[in-house]
Amino acid sequence: MSTADRLPRLLALVPYLMSHPGAEVPEVARLFGLTEKQLVDDLQLVWMCGLPGHTPGDLIDVSWDGGEILIDNAETIARPLRLGIDEASALLVALRMLAELPEFEEGDALARVIAKLERAAGEGAAAVSNQVAFELDAAPDAMSTVREALRRGRRLSLRYYVPGRDEITPREVDPTRLVMVDGRSYLEGWCYRADGMRLFRLDRMVGVEALDVAADPPADAEPIDVTDGVFRPSPTDELVELELTPVGRWVAEYYPCEEVTELGEGRLRVTLRARDQGLIVRLALRLGDSGRVLSPVSLADRVREEASAALARYESLS
Amino acid sequence: MSRRKTERLLNLVICLLATRRPLSAEQIRHAVPGYDAGNDEAFQRMFERDKNELREIGIPVEVHRDPWDDEPGYRIMRQAYELPEITLEADEAAVLGLAAQVWQRANLAEAASGALLKLRAAGVQTDEAAAGPLELRVDTRDPAFPALWEAVRDRRVVRFDYRAAGSEVLMTRTVEPWGVVSRRGRWYVVGHDRERDAPRVFRLSRISGPVAPVGRPGAVAVPEGVDIRSMVGYRDSLVPERVATVRVRQDTCQWLRQVGAVRPGEDGWDVVTLVFADPEWLAGSIVAFAADAEVVDPPDVRDAVIRRLKGALA
Numbered sequence: 001m002s003t004a005d006r007l008p009r010l011l012a013l014v015p016y017l018m019s020h021p022g023a024e025v026p027e028v029a030r031l032f033g034l035t036e037k038q039l040v041d042d043l044q045l046v047w048m049c050g051l052p053g054h055t056p057g058d059l060i061d062v063s064w065d066g067g068e069i070l071i072d073n074a075e076t077i078a079r080p081l082r083l084g085i086d087e088a089s090a091l092l093v094a095l096r097m098l099a100e101l102p103e104f105e106e107g108d109a110l111a112r113v114i115a116k117l118e119r120a121a122g123e124g125a126a127a128v129s130n131q132v133a134f135e136l137d138a139a140p141d142a143m144s145t146v147r148e149a150l151r152r153g154r155r156l157s158l159r160y161y162v163p164g165r166d167e168i169t170p171r172e173v174d175p176t177r178l179v180m181v182d183g184r185s186y187l188e189g190w191c192y193r194a195d196g197m198r199l200f201r202l203d204r205m206v207g208v209e210a211l212d213v214a215a216d217p218p219a220d221a222e223p224i225d226v227t228d229g230v231f232r233p234s235p236t237d238e239l240v241e242l243e244l245t246p247v248g249r250w251v252a253e254y255y256p257c258e259e260v261t262e263l264g265e266g267r268l269r270v271t272l273r274a275r276d277q278g279l280i281v282r283l284a285l286r287l288g289d290s291g292r293v294l295s296p297v298s299l300a301d302r303v304r305e306e307a308s309a310a311l312a313r314y315e316s317l318s
Numbered sequence: 319m320s321r322r323k324t325e326r327l328l329n330l331v332i333c334l335l336a337t338r339r340p341l342s343a344e345q346i347r348h349a350v351p352g353y354d355a356g357n358d359e360a361f362q363r364m365f366e367r368d369k370n371e372l373r374e375i376g377i378p379v380e381v382h383r384d385p386w387d388d389e390p391g392y393r394i395m396r397q398a399y400e401l402p403e404i405t406l407e408a409d410e411a412a413v414l415g416l417a418a419q420v421w422q423r424a425n426l427a428e429a430a431s432g433a434l435l436k437l438r439a440a441g442v443q444t445d446e447a448a449a450g451p452l453e454l455r456v457d458t459r460d461p462a463f464p465a466l467w468e469a470v471r472d473r474r475v476v477r478f479d480y481r482a483a484g485s486e487v488l489m490t491r492t493v494e495p496w497g498v499v500s501r502r503g504r505w506y507v508v509g510h511d512r513e514r515d516a517p518r519v520f521r522l523s524r525i526s527g528p529v530a531p532v533g534r535p536g537a538v539a540v541p542e543g544v545d546i547r548s549m550v551g552y553r554d555s556l557v558p559e560r561v562a563t564v565r566v567r568q569d570t571c572q573w574l575r576q577v578g579a580v581r582p583g584e585d586g587w588d589v590v591t592l593v594f595a596d597p598e599w600l601a602g603s604i605v606a607f608a609a610d611a612e613v614v615d616p617p618d619v620r621d622a623v624i625r626r627l628k629g630a631l632a
Contacts, residue, residue: 006324008375008432011331012439019441031438033431045321049328051336052349076332079400080439084376085471087433090426094417097454109409113417120404128471131497131540133547134456150451161572166607168572180454182503206576226455227422247484253504253523266486282606289629306608307630313612314624 006042008081013042014060015080017071025067040064051076085128088121092129100136101180136183142202146187149210150175156189156215159207160200164276168206169193174215177223181230188224190217197221199230231256233273240280241294244268248290251283269294281306326352330368331377335399340382340391401440411444416452418444424458425467456500460522465529466507469495472535475512479526488526493518494538497546508546509538519550556595563614564590570610573603589614598622 009032016031017023029039043062050059050073061072083091095114104110118126149156158171173189176197180186184201191198197217233256244251246266259271274280277299284293284303293300329350334341343365347353354360369379369392378398382391406414414437421430434444458464462478469476476495479488494510496517504521511518566574568586578592594600601622604611613620 007327010324010328012435015439019439032435045325048325049332052333054351076335080436081376081399082401083433083436084429086426086429087436089471090421090429091414091417091433094420094430095413097420097456098413098417109413113406113410113413116404116406120402131470131546133497133499135499135501135547135551161576163573166570166572178452182457183500184503226453229457246486266481285605285608285626285630286602287630288626289632304631307627309609311624311627311631313609
């Protein structure tokens with residue numbers, strides 16, 4: 001660990017220990033993201049420091065006998081360092097994002113935290129956080145029903161649109177969480193049709209209503225990990241290779257690609273995993289001459305067949 | 319080395335906070351263990367570096383120059399150093415815990431957790447956002463994000479290579495950034511484009527290569543009354559006022575049926591009418607249904623669909 005990280009940590013650790021006398025080694029280590037050995041090493045370092053003179057009476061006194069940490073003679077650094085502009089802005093921007101949610105329309109906790117933090121952080125951070133904005137696609141109609149069902153613990157009945165198959169399927173779902181990832185809102189819940197935990201995009205709910213049934217998801221249902229995003233292609237999904245013109249480059253921004261190669265003059269070759277061939281056929285038709293399927297060849301053939309069948313309709317009519 | 323240096327820096331912070339009067343470099347050299355007593359030049363270099371390191375982590379080391387004294391004096395004013403008193407109610411702490419998790423796995427994760435640590439150190443109870451009924455996450459995977467965040471923070475002009483939508487070439491743009499906006503999962507930078515001498519919006523994913531700062535921090539002035547959100551969202555203000563008629567095969571084209579009005583037709587085909595603003599966007603949505611949908615009217619949407627089908631055949 002470099003000095004650059006360690007000094008700020010020590011300057012937070014000492015005030016923490018001052019304001020939490022008797023804190024336990026394991027608990028403090030966890031809070032500061034350290035192993036117990038690293039924490040003890042920090043404590044030993046602190047114990048060597050103090051006021052000029054550095055007589056025993058000047059040094060910070062730390063003990064951790066029996067795992068309880070006691071600190072004394074550290075009044076000079078008893079308060080933490082004020083928030084840096086990035087630190088304060090990161091929290092303020094996130095708080096303003098929350099303000100976008102209908103969840104926080106009621107109650108003024110959010111406004112109070114923002115005011116307190118702005119006061120503690122100073123002008124700079126308040127200004128920066130106003131220059132970073134975030135918009136959430138909240139799908140307000142579905143949102144209020146979903147929130148209400150979550151609050152009251154009710155099962156939901158959905159009519160849910162699946163674009164890859166152009167289907168609207170009825171589903172019964174026991175809601176567990178509302179998850180917002182990268183600007184889109186999802187309901188997480190136990191889906192009785194899939195017999196598993198699933199995410200449902202709120203803006204793809206064609207119909208949603210709360211049933212007069214208590215939600216009862218299986219006790220061992222695991223929350224879906226969205227730290228790496230919502231779209232997680234499976235390694236068994238088919239690999240599709242596309243070539244894109246400058247007009248079709250948006251595909252690389254929209255879909256997670258396994259590989260992206262610049263071909264010059266703004267052209268791209270991308271490889272992505274497709275769970276559903278239908279989705280790729282639709283994508284290729286939408287792209288028109290701004291993209292084409294390179295492989296698998298069978299999929300490229302299918303795109304041409306579908307295009308030709310569709311075109312035949314127009315030609316027979318004109 | 320690292321440990322001795324940390325020790326020296328911590329002692330330096332304590333020394334500069336504890337002193338009532340500014341201390342000269344020489345006084346500090348004697349008061350803080352770890353400085354070279356023999357070599358003046360080595361001490362000067364070390365002391366310079368130490369001051370810079372303290373400033374980099376946000377510690378306000380003040381320099382005093384008295385007209386009757388040759389040597390500058392140094393100290394840290396407690397008021398400038400310390401986090402002001404802050405206490406949070408339980409509901410406020412819960413909200414803050416939720417906010418702190420927003421950036422996990424994003425560029426600002428470290429800043430957010432650093433802030434939380436300082437608040438905890440000050441005795442603020444913050445909820446470890448346990449798996450509550452709400453989770454909010456934002457990604458900043460665009461490589462240009464950190465540099466643009468810094469530019470906005472420092473009010474600094476930037477230069478980068480940019481590929482406009484559909485363009486074959488990259489153009490170098492010089493921009494006074496007014497802000498960054500995330501919209502539907504994409505990040506945009508909004509600002510004054512110096513070459514075009516006009517306000518512009520740039521999508522971060524279309525920036526190629528590094529974002530280079532130009533000139534001094536503080537050079538950018540955000541004009542009064544600028545609404546960075548509406549600059550990014552202006553396309554939404556297009557009012558759908560044109561009407562399209564599309565024949566759709568029975569039991570297909572569910573999306574078109576949802577957004578439009580359906581009239582049952584003959585021979586296994588229904589007729590959907592829907593309103594739209596952008597004919598190209600509508601054509602893109604309809605062509606995806608291949609031979610199950612057929613635009614009857616208007617001609618520009620119909621032609622746009624035919625053009626795409628021919629393009630997909632070529």
